[in-house]
Amino acid sequence: MQLLGPAQENLTPRGMKARGALAVMGTSVNMQIGRPRLQDLLFSERDQEQGAASIRQLLREIRIALGPHRDAVVTGPGWVGLDGQIVALDMAGRAGADGRRPEFAADLDIADPEFEDWLRDARSHYEDQADDQLAAGIADDGTPALILQAPMSGDLQAAVTAAMILQEAASRVGDVLPLHVVHGDPGIGKISLGIELGALANRSGNDIVILFAARLRSDGRLLWSRRFVLPAEDSAAHLRRVAGGVTVAILHGVEALREVVTDPRLRRMPLQDVFSYSAVRLRRADEQLAQIDPNGDRAVILALRSYIRHTMLLERLAKNPQEEEEMASDMAARARELSPGNPTALGVNAMVAAWKGQSETAFDMARHAIAIDDENPIARLAYSSALTGMGHHREAEAEASAAHMSALSELGPAAWVLRRAIAATRIGDLRSAERYFATTHGYAPENRPALRFLSAIRYELGDEQGAQAALQKLKKLEPDFTLELMASDAYPVDSLRRAGLLKITRSGLI
CATH class of the missing domain: 1.10.10 (Arc Repressor Mutant, subunit A)
Known part of the structure; x- marks a missing residue:
C-alpha cells in the first residue's frame, strides 16, 4: 500500500x-x-x-x-x-x-x-x-509502451545522472522505433503491455554505479539488466556512452518482446530486418511497419520504410527500381514534413538525395541530422556517405570508424564496416578495404556490395582465386550477374569506377 x-x-x-x-x-x-x-x-x-x-x-x-x-x-x-x-x-x-x-x-x-x-x-x-x-491498455496500433520509472537512489547526483541517461535513451529509442514512451506510471489499468524501465543508482567511492533493469509490464518478469560505472567527478563525459548502451538494450528488448508476450495484438518490431540485406527480410519488415502505420502518418515508420527501399535499390533487389525510388523519395519527404527535427527522417532524406546524385543536398541534410543527434545510427550513416559524396574521404573514414565503435552500431554492424571499407577504398588503402569488406561479408553474407568490392580489390591486389570466389558468391545472389553488366554504367559500382578498380570486368574469371 x-x-x-x-x-x-x-x-x-x-x-x-x-x-x-x-x-x-x-x-x-x-x-x-x-x-x-x-x-x-x-x-x-x-x-x-x-x-x-x-x-x-x-x-x-x-x-x-x-x-x-x-x-x-x-x-x-x-x-x-x-x-x-x-x-x-x-x-x-x-x-x-x-x-x-x-x-x-x-x-x-x-x-x-x-x-x-x-x-x-x-x-x-x-x-x-x-x-x-x-488485457486492457494495448495501443490501437499494437505497439508496446516504454514506461520510465523514477530512479531509486539515496544520492542526489546519482539520481540525477540516472534520470538523464533514462531520458536520453528513451529519446533515442523514440527516434528509431514507434514506441509509446510514458514518463511515470499511469497505472496498469491504463497501460498493461510493454516494458517498465527503472534504475538503481548509488555512489561507491569516487564512482557512480547505476543498475538499469527492464521488466515485463504485465507480471514484473526481468527482461534484462545492465550495470554501468561512471566517475562521479566527470560523469557528464560518460553520459552518452552509457545512454547508448541502454538504448541498444531497450531496442533489442523491444524486438524480442513478441517472443515473450503471446498476445496476438502485439506487433513485432522488425528492427534487425530493417538493417538486413535479404529481400525476404526487408519486404517482411516493410509489411510489418505498414501494418503498424496503415495511414502513413508516422514519421519514424515512414523513414524506416524509405530506408528499406534505399537498401533494396543499392542491393538490386527492387523489382521495379524506378517505382521503388519514387516511393523511397516520397516516404522520406513525408517523414521530414511530419517531423522536421527527427534525425532518422533527415538521415534517410540525405541517403535518398545521395542516390539521386544530389551530393550537396545530401551533405546538408546529413549535417543537419548530425547537429540534432550525432549518435543517431541512420544520421551517422548518412553523414559518412555524404562526406564520401563530397570527396572528403578521410573524414568519411574517420566518421565511419568512430561510429562503428559506438554502442548503437550494434543495430547494424555490417552497415558500419561497409562504410569504413568504402571510405578506405576511396583513399586508396586497399589492404584495409579488403579486410573490411571481408568482415562485412562475415556479418551479412547476403550483402552484395561487399562481394562486388571484394572481387575487384582482390583482383587489383593479385589475388585472382579470392576474386573468383567472391564473384561466384555474387553470382548466386544475382543470377543475372555478368562481368559485362558490372562494367556498364547502370551497375551500382560508382566508387569502384571512380577509383579505377574495374579491371576485373576484363578478367574473364566468371
Whole structure:
C-alpha cells in the first residue's frame, strides 16, 4: 500500500491502520465508505466512542502525510473517502526485489478479525480480475509502451545522472522505433503491455554505479539488466556512452518482446530486418511497419520504410527500381514534413538525395541530422556517405570508424564496416578495404556490395582465386550477374569506377 504525489514523492502514512484505511477507501465504490463500516473493519473490538475517535485520528494522520495535498481526503454526513478527481487507483502493485508483483496489499498486517476477512475477500476478488485488467491498455496500433520509472537512489547526483541517461535513451529509442514512451506510471489499468524501465543508482567511492533493469509490464518478469560505472567527478563525459548502451538494450528488448508476450495484438518490431540485406527480410519488415502505420502518418515508420527501399535499390533487389525510388523519395519527404527535427527522417532524406546524385543536398541534410543527434545510427550513416559524396574521404573514414565503435552500431554492424571499407577504398588503402569488406561479408553474407568490392580489390591486389570466389558468391545472389553488366554504367559500382578498380570486368574469371 503506497500513496504517491504528483512528482512520485512518497506520501504514505507510517501507521499500519492508516494505510489500511487508505486501502479500504481507495477500493470502495466512488472511493467512499461509511464511517461505521470503516470503524468495524479497523477497530471492531473497541466501543463506539473509542472507535470513532480512532477513525478521526487515522484521518488526521493521513492528512498530515498528504501535506499540501490534504484536500484529497473528503468527508460527508456519515462517510469518509478520497477525491476521485485528485486520487487515481493503480491495482498493479510494484515489483519486489525478486521481480514479481506482490498480492494485493501484501504489506498490511492488521490484527482485526473483520479487517482480515475483508483483506482475504479483496485479494480473491482482485486476483480473479487480474487477467481482465492486464488485457486492457494495448495501443490501437499494437505497439508496446516504454514506461520510465523514477530512479531509486539515496544520492542526489546519482539520481540525477540516472534520470538523464533514462531520458536520453528513451529519446533515442523514440527516434528509431514507434514506441509509446510514458514518463511515470499511469497505472496498469491504463497501460498493461510493454516494458517498465527503472534504475538503481548509488555512489561507491569516487564512482557512480547505476543498475538499469527492464521488466515485463504485465507480471514484473526481468527482461534484462545492465550495470554501468561512471566517475562521479566527470560523469557528464560518460553520459552518452552509457545512454547508448541502454538504448541498444531497450531496442533489442523491444524486438524480442513478441517472443515473450503471446498476445496476438502485439506487433513485432522488425528492427534487425530493417538493417538486413535479404529481400525476404526487408519486404517482411516493410509489411510489418505498414501494418503498424496503415495511414502513413508516422514519421519514424515512414523513414524506416524509405530506408528499406534505399537498401533494396543499392542491393538490386527492387523489382521495379524506378517505382521503388519514387516511393523511397516520397516516404522520406513525408517523414521530414511530419517531423522536421527527427534525425532518422533527415538521415534517410540525405541517403535518398545521395542516390539521386544530389551530393550537396545530401551533405546538408546529413549535417543537419548530425547537429540534432550525432549518435543517431541512420544520421551517422548518412553523414559518412555524404562526406564520401563530397570527396572528403578521410573524414568519411574517420566518421565511419568512430561510429562503428559506438554502442548503437550494434543495430547494424555490417552497415558500419561497409562504410569504413568504402571510405578506405576511396583513399586508396586497399589492404584495409579488403579486410573490411571481408568482415562485412562475415556479418551479412547476403550483402552484395561487399562481394562486388571484394572481387575487384582482390583482383587489383593479385589475388585472382579470392576474386573468383567472391564473384561466384555474387553470382548466386544475382543470377543475372555478368562481368559485362558490372562494367556498364547502370551497375551500382560508382566508387569502384571512380577509383579505377574495374579491371576485373576484363578478367574473364566468371
